[in-house]
Amino acid sequence: MSIRKYKISVIGAGNVGATAAHICAMKDLGDVILVDIAEGIPQGKGLDIYESMPVEAGASRVIGTNSYDLTKDSDVVIITAGIPRKPGMSRDDLLRTNAGIVKSVTEQVAKYSPNAHIIIVSNPLDAMCMVAKRASGFPAERVMGMAGVLDTARYRTFLSQEIGVHPDDIHALLLGGHGDTMVPLPSYTTVQGIPITEFISKEKLTQIVDRAKNGGIEIVNFLKTGSAYYAPAASSVEMAKAILRDEKKVRPVCAYLSGQYGFKDVYLGVPVILGAKGVEKILEVPLTADEKALLLKSKEAVDSLIKAL
Ligand code: APR
Numbered sequence: 001m002s003i004r005k006y007k008i009s010v011i012g013a014g015n016v017g018a019t020a021a022h023i024c025a026m027k028d029l030g031d032v033i034l035v036d037i038a039e040g041i042p043q044g045k046g047l048d049i050y051e052s053m054p055v056e057a058g059a060s061r062v063i064g065t066n067s068y069d070l071t072k073d074s075d076v077v078i079i080t081a082g083i084p085r086k087p088g089m090s091r092d093d094l095l096r097t098n099a100g101i102v103k104s105v106t107e108q109v110a111k112y113s114p115n116a117h118i119i120i121v122s123n124p125l126d127a128m129c130m131v132a133k134r135a136s137g138f139p140a141e142r143v144m145g146m147a148g149v150l151d152t153a154r155y156r157t158f159l160s161q162e163i164g165v166h167p168d169d170i171h172a173l174l175l176g177g178h179g180d181t182m183v184p185l186p187s188y189t190t191v192q193g194i195p196i197t198e199f200i201s202k203e204k205l206t207q208i209v210d211r212a213k214n215g216g217i218e219i220v221n222f223l224k225t226g227s228a229y230y231a232p233a234a235s236s237v238e239m240a241k242a243i244l245r246d247e248k249k250v251r252p253v254c255a256y257l258s259g260q261y262g263f264k265d266v267y268l269g270v271p272v273i274l275g276a277k278g279v280e281k282i283l284e285v286p287l288t289a290d291e292k293a294l295l296l297k298s299k300e301a302v303d304s305l306i307k308a309l
Contacts, residue, residue, distance in 0.1 A: 006030030012081035147178030148252025176298030
């Protein structure tokens with residue numbers, strides 16, 4: 001019996017894209033096609049990653065290109081094309097430029113890989129997911145965004161650092177848009193099932209939630225020339241792996257809502273089951289009145305961006 005090799009295409013060979021391609025190859029997820037408009041960049045970075053495979057004992061073939069031919073029949077496509085933030089910019093400042101880029105890129109992706117799952121990383125994330133859904137015409141379960149995995153990764157890092165436990169033992173959920181209006185859910189944060197409040201004061205938890213909310217800008221202010229890429233890339237690859245390997249992982253994902261949480265026709269971060277069918281199920285968890293109000297605010301912020309398009 002022959003084992004089918006997966007194909008993952010990463011669009012945008014900048015900081016996030018090249019790092020995601022590298023992690024895909026390191027995890028031996030399949031062959032990786034790296035696409036960018038900049039001539040030579042995807043070719044050079046792709047070849048460099050490919051040349052690390054003998055050292056890593058990996059079997060992934062990695063190819064960089066400026067065209068979409070080689071992306072044909074991709075199983076998963078991670079879209080990172082676009083401009084990143086600089087200090088003083090919000091994710092929403094990227095709206096118009098990145099909407100144009102994500103639209104044109106998605107049209108090509110959909111043409112060459114009509115059965116692919118699309119994971120959007122380009123910001124502003126929630127609005128870009130809607131652009132990609134419209135441009136691809138794909139069913140909602142195959143167009144999703146990476147934000148919650150990253151936001152909870154930041155939150156879990158800070159909690160693990162504070163409490164002194166393995167980050168993997170910290171389970172956390174955040175809802176809402178990727179940005180200032182994200183909705184942290186301390187009541188769903190546990191250390192192996194033990195409520196987080198057993199380990200940390202309310203004040204400290206609030207500080208950590210705030211730091212996680214502003215986790216992106218913290219990195220932008222250090223880097224000055226761009227935004228975070230190691231953790232975003234790792235988070236997008238975790239989602240790709242859950243789909244390719246049908247892992248049924250429960251993760252916060254930017255997913256299309258069609259009535260869940262009382263919202264329709266909008267992308268928002270919610271807990272989902274990720275598997276071979278993509279977003280296989282959106283999980284509706286009970287929320288307090290305050291959390292519901294925050295989620296509504298988050299949804300309105302995403303709506304206003306989509307309207308601005
Ligand atoms: N097609 C393909 N690639 C494109 C296109 C396009 N139409 N337009 C731009 N690109 C490429 C650029 O040439 C560049 O190589 O996208 C890449 C973006 O890389 P960086 O500038 O390094 O940005 P990065 O840090 O990777 O962030 C990309 O992800 O996290 C988000 O907010 C971030 O929207 C930004 C995106």
